[in-house]
Amino acid sequence: xxxxxxxxxxxxxxxxxxxxxxxxxxxxxxxxxxxxxxxxxxxxxxxxxxxxxxxxxxxxxxxxxxxxxxxxxxxxxxxxxxxxxxxxxxxxxxxxxxxxxxxxxxxxxxxxxxxxxxxxxxxxxxxxxxxxxxxxxxxxxxxxxxxxxxxxxxxxxxxxxxxxxxxxxxxxxxxxxxxxxxxxxxxxxxxxxxxxxxxxxxxxxxxxxxxxxxxxxxxxxxxxxxxxxxxxxxxxxxxxxxxxxxxxxxxxxxxxxxxxxxxxxxxxxxxxxxxxxxxxxxxxxxxxxxxxxxxxxxxxxxxxxxxxxxxxxxxxxxxxxxxxxxxxxxxxxxxxxxxxxxxxxxxxxxxxxxxxxxxxxxxxxxxxxxxxxxxxxxxxxxxxxxxxxxxxxxxxxxxxxxxxxxxxxxxxxxxxxxxxxxxxxxxxxxxxxxxxxxxxxxxxxxxx
Numbered sequence: 001x002x003x004x005x006x007x008x009x010x011x012x013x014x015x016x017x018x019x020x021x022x023x024x025x026x027x028x029x030x031x032x033x034x035x036x037x038x039x040x041x042x043x044x045x046x047x048x049x050x051x052x053x054x055x056x057x058x059x060x061x062x063x064x065x066x067x068x069x070x071x072x073x074x075x076x077x078x079x080x081x082x083x084x085x086x087x088x089x090x091x092x093x094x095x096x097x098x099x100x101x102x103x104x105x106x107x108x109x110x111x112x113x114x115x116x117x118x119x120x121x122x123x124x125x126x127x128x129x130x131x132x133x134x135x136x137x138x139x140x141x142x143x144x145x146x147x148x149x150x151x152x153x154x155x156x157x158x159x160x161x162x163x164x165x166x167x168x169x170x171x172x173x174x175x176x177x178x179x180x181x182x183x184x185x186x187x188x189x190x191x192x193x194x195x196x197x198x199x200x201x202x203x204x205x206x207x208x209x210x211x212x213x214x215x216x217x218x219x220x221x222x223x224x225x226x227x228x229x230x231x232x233x234x235x236x237x238x239x240x241x242x243x244x245x246x247x248x249x250x251x252x253x254x255x256x257x258x259x260x261x262x263x264x265x266x267x268x269x270x271x272x273x274x275x276x277x278x279x280x281x282x283x284x285x286x287x288x289x290x291x292x293x294x295x296x297x298x299x300x301x302x303x304x305x306x307x308x309x310x311x312x313x314x315x316x317x318x319x320x321x322x323x324x325x326x327x328x329x330x331x332x333x334x335x336x337x338x339x340x341x342x343x344x345x346x347x348x349x350x351x352x353x354x355x356x357x358x359x360x361x362x363x364x365x366x367x368x369x370x371x372x373x374x375x376x377x378x379x380x381x382x383x384x385x386x387x388x389x390x391x392x393x394x395x396x397x398x399x400x401x402x403x404x405x406x407x408x409x410x411x412x413x414x415x416x417x418x419x420x421x422x423x424x425x426x427x428x429x430x431x432x433x434x435x436x437x438x439x440x441x442x443x444x445x446x447x448x
Contacts, residue, residue, distance in 0.1 A: 002125055002126055004018050004129050005122075005126075005128075007307070007308035007310060007311075007414025007415060008101065008308065008310070009097075009119075010109055011109035011110075011415050012107065013106055013108075014053035014107065019053075019109070019110075021060050021142040022136060022140075023132070025061075025063060025064040025141075025143075026064060026132045026135035027061060027110060027128075028060070028061045028062065028063060028065040028068060028070075029064040029068040030128050030129075030131035030132045031064075031065060031094065031096070031128060032044070032064070032067070032068025032069050032070035034127060034128050034131065035070060035094055036068070036069050036070070039093050041093060042069055042071070042094070043072075043091070043094075044070050044073070044094050044095070044096055045073050045083055045092045045095045045096070046058055046061070046072055046073065046074045046075065046095075046096050046097075046148060046149070047075040047076070047077075047082065047083040047086075047095070047096070047097050047098070048097065048185075049077065049097075049098065049099040049243050050183060050187065050208035050210065050213050051100070051107075051108050051210060051213055052105070052210030054098045055148065057098045057110070058074070058148040059148045060143075060146050061096060061098070062074075062146065063143050063146040072148070072149050073092070073149060073152060073155075074148050074149040074152060075151070075155035076188070078159065078188060079186060079189055079243055079244035079245065080097045080099055080111060080185070080243040080245045081337060081340065081343075081344065082155070082159040082189070083095040083096070084113045084117040084118075084119075084338050085117060085162060085337070085341075087114075087117055088338065089117075089158075089162075090158075091115075092115060093115050094112060094115065095117070096110060096112055096113075097110070097112075097113075097243065098110060099185070099243040100242065100415075101241055101246075102214055102219065102220055103242070103415065105210065105211045105213050105214070105215065112128075113339070117338035117339070119313075156189060157192075159189070160189060160193050163193055163343055163347060166344060166348070167347045167348060167351045170197060170350060170351050171197060171198045171199070171354055172197045172198050172201075172350065173353075174199055175200075175234075175235035175236065176199065176200040176201075176202065176232060176233065176234040176235060177194075177200070177235060177238065178202045178204060178228045178234045178237045178250075179194065179201060179203050179237075179239075179240075180204050180205050180217055180218055180228070180237070180239040180240065181203065181205050181206040181218070181240055182205055182217050182219065182220075182240050182244075183205045183206065183208040183209070183212040183215070183217060184208065184213045184214065184240065184241065184243060184244065185242065185243050186206075186244040187207070189343065190203055191203055197350075202228070202232060205224075214241065217239075218239055218240060219241040219246050219247065219328070219342075220241065221239075222237075222249075222250065222256040222258075223256060224239070225237035225239040225248075226250035230253075235252050235360075236251070236350070237249060237251075237254075238346045240343070244342040245330060245339060245340040247262070248328075249261075249262065249346070249349065251361040252360065253361055257360060257364060258329065259287075259326050259330065260283070260287050260288050260327050260369075261291075261367050262329070262331055262349060263281055263291065263325050264291055264294050264295060264364060264367055265349070265352060265363040266323055266331070266333075266348065266352070267295065267300055268298055268363075271299075275322060276322055277320050277321060277322040277334070278319060278320050278321060278322075279300055279301060280319055280320075280321045281295055281301070281302050281303070281321065282302075282304075282305055282315045282325075283303070283324065283325065283326070283327075284307045284326050284327070285304050285305075285411070286326065286328075286422055287304065287326070288370055289370045289406075289407060290367055290369040291367065293368070294366060294367050303315060303321070306411075307411060307414070309326060309339060309340045312325060313339070321334065325340070326340075331345045333345075370426065371424065371427075371428040372422065372423070372424045373423055373432055373435045374422045374435075375421040375436065375439040376418045376419070376420055376421075377420075377439050377442045377443050377446070378448045379418065379442070379446040380447075380448050382417075383445070385442075388441070390441045390444065391438065394434075394437050394438040394440075394441040395410060397434070398423065398438060401434070402425050405425060405426045405427075406423065406424050406430075407422075407423070407424045408422075408423050408434070410422070410438065410442075419439075419442050421438045423438075
C-alpha cells in the first residue's frame, strides 16, 4: 500500500513531511532514477501554482532531479493540465507540478505525469516510493540553497495556442462572461487566452499573493462567480481551482452549474455529432442520480468509477468512452486531454453555446437533481469502515430505509484527512438525518 502518494500525487502541509526539504529532495532523486531506468534518459518539465511555498519546493525538487541525473525545464506558474499536455507534446520523460490544487495555501504537493501525459500508474508510484524511502534512509541532505531553472515563457504560449486550436472559430457572440481564476495558476493563462474572442471578459481573483489561492473564490466557492454573473448581467460564469484542472460554471440566472450538468450537456453534444463512443459517459460514485436519469432519457448509459479523475480516466480507457468526469468539475475529453482541464472545459462549453445558440440554462434545463448532502468529518486515521460496528450499523440503517429512493456513499478523501459522508434521497429530511447520524458515528470513532 502506498504511503506517500494519494489519489492526486503527494500532498501535505508545506515544510512538513512529506513536503519537508529532505523528502522533496529524495522525491527528485527517486523520480530521476526511475525515469532513467525506464527510458534511458530523464527530461522533466516543471510547473507550479501560486502558493508562497511553490518556488522553494520547485527548487529543492530540481536539485534532487539533477542529482539523480535528470535535466529540468521550467514553465513557471502554469496549470496542471498544461504540464500534462506539454510533457507529452514536447518529448519530456515526465512532467512535475508543484500544487495542492483546491487545498488551502498552507498545503502544497507534487503531481507527476508520464511522457504520455497521463498520471503515473499506482505500481510506478509504489516503486518510486520505495526509492524515496531508500534515499531518506541514507541520510542524504538537500542543499541549503537551490534554484529552479530559468522560466521559459514559450511553454505557456504553446499551451494557449493548443487551447485555441481545440475550438476553431470560437466566438463569444458579443456575450459578457466572468472568469474566476481562484488567485491560482489560471491567473497567468486566462487573460492571455480570452483576449480576442469577440465578447466582453471580466477576469476576477487573478492577483495571487502566495496566500490567497482558493480563499473565498474559485471552484470551492462557485457562489462567488454566480453572484458576479448576476451583478454584471453576464451570460456565463467560469470558476476554476488553484491549478485549473477543474471547472464549474454559473448560468445567466446566477445559478451554479456543476460537473454533472457539464457532463450532461457535453455528452449530448457529442451524441448529436456522432462522437459519443459506445454511447457511454463515465461519472463517479458522487455523481447525482439525476444525471443518470437525464442521460438515460437521451439513450446514454452512465458507468460509475471511484472518486478521482485518475480513476475516471482509467475507466474511460478501459471502455473506450469519449467523456468522463466528476461532480467537482474535473472533466476529461478523450483525444483532447489526458487529465481534467478547466480551461479546455470552459472553451468547449462556450463552443456548444456558440454552435447551438442556446444559453447554459437552456442546455441543462431538464436536469432534475436529487437532494444531496455531503458531510466532511476530519479524522486522525483512515481505519476501514467495516471495522467500526457503530458506523456499519448507521450505514446499514440508512441503506435499508432509503432502499431504491437514494444512495449512501462513504469514502476517505485521497488528498485531505477527511471522511466524506454523501447521501442522496428523494426526501431531504431523511437524507439529512442519516447523513448526520453516520457522520456522528465516524466522529465518535475517529474524530480529531
